[in-house]
Amino acid sequence: MTKGSDLLVASLENEGVERIFGVPGEENLDVLESLRNSSIKLVLTRHEQAAAFMAATYGRLTGKPGVCITTLGPGALNLSTGAAYAHLGGMPMVMITGQKGILSSRQARFQVVDVVAAMKPLTKLSRQIVSPQMIPTLVREAFRIAAEERPGPVHLELPEDIAAEECEALPMIPPHPTELPVASPQALDRAAALIMAAKRPLVMLGAAASRPRSTADLAQFVLRSRIPYFTTQMGKGTVPGGTALYMGTAALSERDYVHEAIEQADLIITIGHDTIEKPPFIMGPGGPQVIHVGYQPATVEQVYFPQAEVIGDIGPSLRLLADRIEGRIPNAEALLPLRDGILARIADRATEDRFTPQRIVHDVRRVIPADGVVALDNGMYKIWFARNYRTTQANTLLLDNALATMGAGLPSAMMAAMLHPDRRVMAVCGDGGFMMNSQEMETAVRLKLNLVVLILEDGAYGMIRWKQAVDHFPDFGMTFGNPDFVRYAESYGATGWRVSEIGDFVPTLEKAFTAGGVHLVTIPVDYSENTRVLVEELQSKLRPQL
Secondary structure, eight states: OEEHHHHHHHHHHHTTOOEEEEEOOGGGHHHHHHHHTSSOEEEEOSSHHHHHHHHHHHHHHHSSOEEEEEOSHHHHHTTHHHHHHHHHHTOOEEEEEEEOOSSOOTTTTTTOOOHHHHHGGGSSEEEEOOOGGGHHHHHHHHHHHHHSSSOOEEEEEEEHHHHHOEEOOOOOOOOOOOOOOOOOHHHHHHHHHHHHHOSSEEEEEOGGGGOTTTHHHHHHHHHHHOOOEEEOSTTTTSSOTTSTTEEEEOOSSSSSTTHHHHHHOSEEEEESOOTTSOOSSOOOTTSOEEEEEESSOOOOBTTBOOSEEEESOHHHHHHHHHHHHTTOOTTTTTTGGGHHHHHHHHTTTTTOSSOOHHHHHHHHHHHSOTTOEEEEOSSHHHHHHHHHOOOSSTTSEEOOSSSOOTTOHHHHHHHHHHHOTTSOEEEEEEHHHHHHSTTHHHHHHHTTOOEEEEEEEOSBOHHHHHHHHHTTOOOOSOBOOOOOHHHHHHHTTOEEEEOOSGGGHHHHHHHHHHHOSEEEEEEEOOTHHHHIIIIIIHHHOOOOOO
16 A cells, blocks of 8 residues: 555656755655655755745756645745746746645644635646545646646645545556647748848847747757847847847846847847746837747737737747748848947946946856856846846846846755756845845755855845935835854855955955855945946937937
8 A cells, every 4th residue: 555645756756856845844744754765855945935946946947847845834825935936937846735634624723724725826726635546647737737838836735634545556647748839831921021021120039038948949040040139137048148149138128228229120029028027128109010939929018019929839930930031131130230339338347446236247257157057136236137247058147037036046046056066156146135045055055065155235125225216215214234244154054255355356256166165255236336327327328320
């Protein structure tokens, strides 16, 4: 005889699961015992939210659902931010939560919350398992739904009496390959005609373009079409940013330097754009025509309403589109003369001897190789990294421009370090976001990760404080104190560094990466550039015309 928890763990092994992240509780003890006797490693975190961030990042980087586990009630509800992070970010994840027994109620309603109902708005599917016999089927379905387009989180609740119930061993359901359809010839012909007739075409690469399955075909499409391109924040790296066709990244919605090209384009081909991102440009009357190329039809918004669509598996569809247009676009490079000016102005003053955001991004880029991974938390620095940090490989700058939650930077960097132990991996956090999940430093040390955590310290919730000033509100309610971050790191068994001179920044990072292990580097940040560049300079700049 076997029991429900054994079937659950066998079903997870059947899906190829190697790690489960989480904080188990009393209601998971049968599952925990089944895990102990399995091939799956339990990665114990210090907060359930971090477990969800790690599982979601696993899904983002591999295309396969990450798995996290918590107990009932408070533990399960701590997954909610991570569920929203994966749901809005299009990251496949399976969450498994415990629950009191459903065949009897010996503890009445103690800690009982309707987690299935709470998770429904935050997931693609939320189900309670009411019979051991259903476990193999429900787990297979959970993984299928989590991974299919559009990817996202799925929630399964396993009550403790169902987990403990003895039952007959059941055969596992083997995963089957799923092939996405390719765009129709009519849609491809219509898009090709629009592209060939365009006077100033431009390509935009969005969040869904960074799916691991599509990046090679995307790069080929850009190179075959010879149309200049820009990216959204979550589309960075999809095509090497070092190509001569890269025009920049839309870190703002309008008026930035890359918008000089956007505003002069008469056709924008958006590839993998998800309107869950902060708009990279705003459509309006008299603006460019838009072709939406995606796994799914466009979500029409006030700022996004494409005139044509190419729907299907992005990679093969783009190959077919390139076959139709390669060498047949007379004005393919019409916007390219703007490129040098756009990139030069974005890189302006990046080597000043101050802890400006431009200098910090410049120096981080110096120590991170092409395959190194930088995971950003959420704060003012995210805009600067999106604008200024050049990427040459997909998924080497991890940022969240969908839920845009604070607290995700450190756990997502930890996941990247686990998947890529031989690469340089860095988390970049503000002091506000870091302290929301700083307890995971202990997890990183315990797992013996090679990881550098960079803290930009300004003693405030800097982005909101800046917006408060820009909107002419008094400075109020945004400042706080911090621990001594060097001693804080050391208390976890990590190595702490404090850099007070900008010239010491790169050497300190090099020492940290060379030494290996977990290092925390804290530096001050001069955010006066926020107003000078992102407000005053952009409002006063002149837009050159072709």
